[in-house]
Amino acid sequence: xxxxxKNIEINPLNASQSLGAAIFFLGxxxxxxxxxxxxxxASFDKVTLTKHFRENIPIVTxxxxxxxxxxxxxxxxxxxxxxxxxxMKPDFIGVTxxxxxxxxxxxxxxxxxxxxxxxxxxxxxxxxxGTPDYKGGFEDGYVQAMSALLxxxxxxxxxxxKSKKIKSVNxxxxxxxxxxxxxxxxxxxxxxxxxPIMIPDLGLSLDGHxxxxxxxxxxxxxxxxxxxxxxxxxxxxxxxxxxLKSIEGIIEETTGLKTYYFPNICGIExxxxxxxxxxxxxxxxxxxxxxxxxxxxxDVYLDAHFYFSGKDIAVALGIDLLDSFSTIYSEIGANLKxxxxxxxxxxxxxxxxxxxxxDLDLLGAFGKINLIVxxxxxxxxxxxxxxxLLRAGLPIIDEIGxxxxxxxxxxxxxxxxxxxxxxxxxx
Amino acid sequence: MGAIIAKEExxxxxxxxxxxxxxxxxxxxxxxxxxxxxxxxxxxxxIVLSPIKDxxxxxxxxxxxxxxxxxxxxxxxxxxxDYYMYGFTTAINExxxxxxxxxxxxxxxxxxxxxxxxxGIFIYNTCVPxxxxxxxxxxxxxxxxxLEIPVVPILSQGFSGNKNxxxxxxxxxxxxxxxxxxxxxxxxxxxxxNVNLIGEYNIRGELFLIKKALKSVGVNVxxxxxxxxxxxxxxxxxxxxxxxxxxxxxLVYLARKMKEKFGIPYIExxxxxxxxxxxxxxxxxxxIGDHELIANAKKYVKVRTKNTEENIYEYKRFLxxxxxxxxxxxxxxxxxxxxxxxxxxxxxxxxxxxxxxEDKLRIKEFxxxxxxxxxxxxxxxNLIKIxxxxxxxxxxxxxxxxxTAIKSLIxxxxxxxxxxxxxxxxxGMEFLAKRIYxxxxxxxxxxxxxxxxxx
Numbered sequence: 051x052x053x054x055x056k057n058i059e060i061n062p063l064n065a066s067q068s069l070g071a072a073i074f075f076l077g078x079x080x081x082x083x084x085x086x087x088x089x090x091x092a093s094f095d096k097v098t099l100t101k102h103f104r105e106n107i108p109i110v111t112x113x114x115x116x117x118x119x120x121x122x123x124x125x126x127x128x129x130x131x132x133x134x135x136x137x138m139k140p141d142f143i144g145v146t147x148x149x150x151x152x153x154x155x156x157x158x159x160x161x162x163x164x165x166x167x168x169x170x171x172x173x174x175x176x177x178x179x180g181t182p183d184y185k186g187g188f189e190d191g192y193v194q195a196m197s198a199l200l201x202x203x204x205x206x207x208x209x210x211x212k213s214k215k216i217k218s219v220n221x222x223x224x225x226x227x228x229x230x231x232x233x234x235x236x237x238x239x240x241x242x243x244x245x246p247i248m249i250p251d252l253g254l255s256l257d258g259h260x261x262x263x264x265x266x267x268x269x270x271x272x273x274x275x276x277x278x279x280x281x282x283x284x285x286x287x288x289x290x291x292x293x294l295k296s297i298e299g300i301i302e303e304t305t306g307l308k309t310y311y312f313p314n315i316c317g318i319e320x321x322x323x324x325x326x327x328x329x330x331x332x333x334x335x336x337x338x339x340x341x342x343x344x345x346x347x348x349d350v351y352l353d354a355h356f357y358f359s360g361k362d363i364a365v366a367l368g369i370d371l372l373d374s375f376s377t378i379y380s381e382i383g384a385n386l387k388x389x390x391x392x393x394x395x396x397x398x399x400x401x402x403x404x405x406x407x408x409d410l411d412l413l414g415a416f417g418k419i420n421l422i423v424x425x426x427x428x429x430x431x432x433x434x435x436x437x438x439l440l441r442a443g444l445p446i447i448d449e450i451g452x453x454x455x456x457x458x459x460x461x462x463x464x465x466x467x468x469x470x471x472x473x474x475x476x477x
Numbered sequence: 478m479g480a481i482i483a484k485e486e487x488x489x490x491x492x493x494x495x496x497x498x499x500x501x502x503x504x505x506x507x508x509x510x511x512x513x514x515x516x517x518x519x520x521x522x523x524i525v526l527s528p529i530k531d532x533x534x535x536x537x538x539x540x541x542x543x544x545x546x547x548x549x550x551x552x553x554x555x556x557x558x559d560y561y562m563y564g565f566t567t568a569i570n571e572x573x574x575x576x577x578x579x580x581x582x583x584x585x586x587x588x589x590x591x592x593x594x595x596x597g598i599f600i601y602n603t604c605v606p607x608x609x610x611x612x613x614x615x616x617x618x619x620x621x622x623x624l625e626i627p628v629v630p631i632l633s634q635g636f637s638g639n640k641n642x643x644x645x646x647x648x649x650x651x652x653x654x655x656x657x658x659x660x661x662x663x664x665x666x667x668x669x670x671n672v673n674l675i676g677e678y679n680i681r682g683e684l685f686l687i688k689k690a691l692k693s694v695g696v697n698v699x700x701x702x703x704x705x706x707x708x709x710x711x712x713x714x715x716x717x718x719x720x721x722x723x724x725x726x727x728l729v730y731l732a733r734k735m736k737e738k739f740g741i742p743y744i745e746x747x748x749x750x751x752x753x754x755x756x757x758x759x760x761x762x763x764x765i766g767d768h769e770l771i772a773n774a775k776k777y778v779k780v781r782t783k784n785t786e787e788n789i790y791e792y793k794r795f796l797x798x799x800x801x802x803x804x805x806x807x808x809x810x811x812x813x814x815x816x817x818x819x820x821x822x823x824x825x826x827x828x829x830x831x832x833x834x835e836d837k838l839r840i841k842e843f844x845x846x847x848x849x850x851x852x853x854x855x856x857x858x859n860l861i862k863i864x865x866x867x868x869x870x871x872x873x874x875x876x877x878x879x880x881t882a883i884k885s886l887i888x889x890x891x892x893x894x895x896x897x898x899x900x901x902x903x904x905g906m907e908f909l910a911k912r913i914y915x916x917x918x919x920x921x922x923x924x925x926x927x928x929x930x931x932x
Contacts, residue, residue, distance in 0.1 A: 058535070058585030059568045061548070066541035088604055088635035089508055090517025094546040097516075097877075101549065106857070106880040113508035116483075119604060119636035126510045133511025149539040150604040150636065153574065183541035184569050184605065260929060264885040265861055427548050430559055445545060 060411035061427055063366055064392045065444070067181035067191030068146040069095050070225055072109060073444075074195035075144025075177070077232075077250020079272040082140045083109045086127050086158060087148030088119070101447040103256045108268050110134060114150060123151055124161045131165065135174060140268045141275045144195065145178045152182035175275065177202055187392045188368060188444075189293040192225040196249065197297060203278040204304040217285045218245040218277075222301060224291020224314075224370045226443060229257035230456035235315075238459065241337045242328045247277045247284060258453040281305060286331075290315055291370045292395060313397075314458075316374040316466075317381045318347055321459045343460040350464040355382050357471035364388035364413055365402075366424040367443045369395055375423060375442070376401045378463045379470075388416050390424075420477055421470060438473040483518070483637040487645045487730070508639070517635030519603055520546075521643020521727070526631070526650075527561065528552040528678050528703045529711070531596040533589055535565040537582055537613060538603035542566070542635075551894060553682045554705045560593045569605060578606065579616050586616075590624050597627045597655070597708035607634035627708065629654040641831070644727030651702065651711060652734050659712040661699075670765060671699040673717040675732055675743075676725025679704025680894065686902035687723075687748050690781070694774040696761055702731070715739040719764050721746050721757070724808045726833065747808070748901035750816025750909070751785055785903045789820070792910040797821040799917060802869040804828040804852060804860055804878060805892055811839040813873065813892060816900070818843060820910055825867040826850035828874075857881040870917050886926050888916045 072083045072095055085092035092111035099107040112130035114123045127145075134143055147158050162178045179194040219239065223232060232253025239246040248254075254271030261270045287309040289298050295311070302309040315324045321344070325336045362385050365375055372391045379386055380401050389402035390412050399405040406412050413422060413431040422432050425443040432439035446452045456462045508514040519542055527534050527550055536543040547564025554561065567573070567582050586598060598620070602613045613630045620628040633646050672691070677684050684704040691698055700706060700714035720732045720743035732743035744764055746757035755778045762774040801822050803813055810832045814824050824844075829837055829851045840849060852863065857878065864872055864887050872882040875893030882889035890912055892900065898908035 056585065056588040057567070057581045058589055059540075059564075059566050060589070061564050062540060062544050062566060062568060064540050064568070065545045066539070068541055069545055084511065088517050089514045089639060090520050090635035091541060093514065093516040093520060094541065096513065097549075098545040100877070100880070104880070106884065108513075110511055110513045111508070112510040113512070113514060114636050115638075116636055119608065130510035133509065137511070148541065148604075149569070150608070153605050153608050182539070183544075184539035184574055185571055187540065260884065260925070262929065264929075265857055265881050266884075267858065427564070430548070430563065433559075447549060 059409040061430065062409050063368075063390060063424070063427075064409075065188040066095070066183035067179075067186050067188065067194065068148060068183060069098070070188035070191030070193075071144065071146045071179040071181045071195040072099065072191075073188075073225065073252070074179075074192045074199075074250050075142065075146075076107065076269055077248075077252040077255055077272045078142045078144070078199075078278075079251075079255070079269060079274040080140050081108070081142035081144055081269045081272065082134050082138050082267075083144045083146065084112065084130050084134055085109060085146050085148065086112045086114070086123065086130070086151045088114050088150055091148040091150065098445050098447075102445040103258065103453065104450065105256055105258060106265065108138070108140075119150060119154060122154065122156055124156060127158065127161060128165055131162075131176060138267045140174050143174050143176045145176060146181045146191070146195075147179075148181070149183045152180070152184075175202060189225050189370070189393065193293060193297050196222065196294075197300060199249065199278065200281070200301065200304050204282050217243070218247050218280060218283065220281055220284045220287045220305065220307070221246050221248045222287060222289040222291075222294055222297075223248055223250065224293055226368050226371045227252065227458070228456055229253050229255075229453045231458045231462070233257060234456050234458060234462070238328070238340070241339070242332045242334050244285075244328075244332065247273065247281060249273055249278075249281070256453065282307075286310065288312070292373050292398075293368075293370050293393075314370070314374040314377055316458055317377040317463050318344070318351070318460065319381070320377060321463070324459070340460060343464075347460040347464045350467055351382050354467045354471040357474045358382055358384040361385065361420040361474050361477075362387035362418065363421045363423065363470075364390070364416075364419045366390035366410055366413060366422070366428060369393040369398065371443055373398045374457060375466060378457075378466050381463075382467055384470075387419055388413065421474055423470070438477055440470055440473055483632070483642060483646070484649075487638075487642055487649070514639070516640045516643070518633040518637050518639065518643035518646060519601055519635050521640030521645075522601060522631050522633040522647040522650075523643070524550070524640070524678065525644050525647035525703060525728070526599050528554065529597070529706050529708060530554040530557040530561045531707045531709075532561060533563075533565055533593060533595045533598045534561070534601065535567070535582075535586055535589065535598060536601045536603065537567050537569070537578070537606050537611070538601070539569045539605055540566065542601075542603045544568075551680050551896070552678045552704055553685075554679070555685070558593070560595070565589055574605070574609060577609075577611065579611055582611075582613075582616055583620060586620055586628065587624070590626075595626065597629065598624075599629050599631050599650070601631045601633050604634045604636050607632075607636075627654050627658070641727045644725065645730045648702075648728050648731035649734070652731055652738075655708060655711050656735065657712070657715040657739065659709065661713040661716055668697065669718050669767065670696050670770065671717045672696055672719045672721050672761060672765075673700045673702060673714045673741075674698055674704075675702045675720055675722045676728040677701055677704045677723040681896060681899040683748070683899040683901040683905065686899055686904050690748075690754065690758060690777075690902045691761070694758060694762060694777045695770050696765070702728070715741065717741060719744065719761065721761060723748065724812055726808055726836075747812035747815070749809070749812045749905070750819045751782055751903060751906045752819050753812060753815045754902050754906070755782060781903045785906055788907050789910040792914040793821050795914055795918065796910070798823055799870040800825050800868060801913075802826050802860065802864045802867070802872045802874075802887075804855055804872065804874040806831040806875075808836060809892065810836055811843055814840060814843040814849070816906065816909060817873075818845060819906065820913065822913070824849050825869055826852050826863050828852045828855050830855050861885045861887070871913060873913075886922050886929065888919065888922055890916055
């Protein structure tokens with residue numbers, strides 16, 4: 051057993067708030083992320099996301115130097131915003147902060163709001179998320195960015211008045227949805243004749259498509275300004291994800307819309323709940339396609355469950371994915387020996403024999419396991435224990451195609467169970 | 478604030494053209510707000526030190542500095558545990574900011590030491606603890622005494638400067654705390670034919686190929702700074718007869734300091750491509766000056782050149798006259814041109830953003846047709862424009878530009894950190910030829926150009 055107070059993280063699972071906020075901003079259309087900090091703050095995030103998504107990632111830096119760090123960096127921030135505007139002409143500039151800029155005590159929020167007051171109405175939307183990396187983690191930064199977007203847009207109304215024949219619905223999506231998860235969910239809502247405004251929408255920006263324009267300087271898709279301006283006009287809100295629990299109230303309050311919350315939409319029971327919800331709300335029958343997928347999932351569960359028998363699984367992921375995946379694994383009766391995450395959650399904890407908020411090094415602390423489910427950084431432990439690693443979460447840099455995978459709803463559960471069973475079978 | 482300002486000395490670089498203009502000295506390290514730039518000093522220092530395979534790298538920082546960037550290096554190590562690839566961080570939190578985190582840092586390092594028993598530990602200081610004034614040097618000193626291994630402070634806070642500065646800071650730390658600290662056990666190592674390779678990180682095993690070639694002519698690599706190296710071998714690197722700085726402007730700084738203190742002469746060299754490999758081998762043996770060694774080397778170089786020419790003959794026939802856009806940093810802006818010339822490729826442009834006057838002169842030396850465009854602007858849009866206007870057959874650059882190229886349906890090969898094969902020495906020449914050949918020849922680009930009508 052390891053020393054519980056080791057005071058050092060060995061192969062951390064946690065990632066910074068700024069990375070979480072950046073991911074959120076990258077789900078907006080024609081957006082650029084401006085990170086306020088030293089060049090490295092942006093560079094580490096940009097390199098990781100470029101390798102993970104295998105796409106150009108529009109993250110730039112305010113390039114704070116010694117004098118900016120010590121004497122204050124507001125000039126760097128303002129000229130950063132102006133230069134991004136001049137060079138890239140984005141619709142959104144998502145600004146994040148860093149431990150550096152928060153430690154030297156700058157009031158970035160008011161610097162930005164003063165700046166915005168002086169700009170013409172045609173200036174891009176500058177959205178600021180305070181993301182010091184000595185506090186919280188990836189999920190918190192993502193939620194910060196979501197709140198900032200809401201604050202900016204919930205009161206706006208788009209100029210174009212749209213016909214209301216098709217009802218739009220706001221879908222607040224959790225961190226760690228794969229781009230394909232977004233696309234699958236959009237398709238489901240389409241089947242129910244709902245026009246989804248996905249907040250954010252990585253399915254349109256980072257799904258890995260070759261744009262007709264070739265190389266793009268900003269995000270090539272995502273939640274558009276026009277749709278963001280329509281958030282307040284939607285029929286209702288759907289909020290998905292454990293990490294978004296904390297902001298559910300704020301979403302309901304700022305939009306003034308009825309809000310429905312789902313911790314996750316993974317596995318057969320939660321998928322049933324979600325489809326029944328949509329069916330009741332729209333008064334439409336669940337489409338044949340999904341009824342069929344449900345039957346297929348039940349069959350996959352039966353086919354696959356043999357492979358899980360007597361096998362121990364370790365899952366080290368952000369809390370949203372840990373919740374989603376453990377829901378599916380619990381349905382099939384898999385033995386969840388180790389759960390490692392970046393946050394605590396009492397319900398999720400109960401599904402694991404051992405549950406810790408901590409680093410990937412805990413993977414090596416509980417003896418024999420048969421499968422690790424985590425990001426690329428868990429490769430050391432998979433290699434050492436000579437067991438397979440099912441790559442999920444972020445970063446995944448040693449495997450391609452993750453943008454095409456999805457784990458939500460019936461088909462997603464089937465995907466996870468099939469991939470896991472095949473790896474266990476190889477082991 | 479003394480400790481958090483980078484040493485003036487780091488900016489005194491006789492080989493840099495900006496050196497004689499006082500106001501320009503720090504200009505080499507400034508970046509424009511709102512641009513996308515490379516890494517910071519921490520990144521640069523980590524690149525230099527993390528290949529040392531029996532040392533731990535502890536980043537004293539909040540989570541962003543290490544949290545999502547460790548384990549991505551492609552340096553290879555022979556026969557070792559993989560803990561040198563692990564990411565260690567104190568993950569400074571709000572409490573640490575208020576109450577200080579030197580105690581936490583100490584405890585954390587002691588835990589890691591007990592567990593892994595490394596031969597050395599590097600503690601990287603970063604922006605936040607530098608601003609709050611933590612005494613990393615004091616902690617290092619105390620732990621060096623307690624653990625009886627070198628625990629070395631690396632003052633690499635990112636706001637001090639870029640990657641290049643970080644390389645120098647790392648080099649300086651090795652010079653101050655490691656180099657010269659022990660003598661080799663094996664007396665045979667003390668021959669006249671011992672050299673150190675400085676700035677070679679063994680990406681995809683490139684060092685192994687260089688060592689193999691040098692061994693064949695009778696030259697022994699005593700220490701490598703730092704690919705596949707150990708703390709021990711760097712400690713006795715001052716016993717070498719010659720330092721060879723491989724493709725690194727920043728670490729010339731270290732070679733110069735070793736020359737001043739230990740009297741070790743140094744030369745610069747490159748092992749990219751056949752001509753460069755031949756030249757570097759001959760430069761090394763000529764510097765050593767032993768006649769038999771020189772004769773051996775001449776013979777070896779001739780044989781290997783002939784073999785390699787035979788092995789790449791088919792590729793060269795196809796590649797002759799094909800056009801390359803090269804965009805990479807500093808030294809590689811010319812060292813790779815030589816390799817591409819060996820293959821009969823035509824370099825239409827090369828990036829010179831990070832190159833010195835000296836680098837530019839060398840580009841001209843290798844410019845066979847006298848018309849290589851010197852690219853100051855590495856903006857992706859500009860790169861695509863140059864490639865299209867000049868009908869480049871392939872772009873060679875770093876991973877950062879991979880998607881610039883392939884999204885524009887321009888064939889691409891990564892020649893930086895993420896390269897998939899070793900490109901040094903004679904074997905590397907064959908890999909490079911093969912990779913470029915298959916990339917240009919691939920029908921995929923033609924197919925996609927046809928189907929993607931807007932391009």
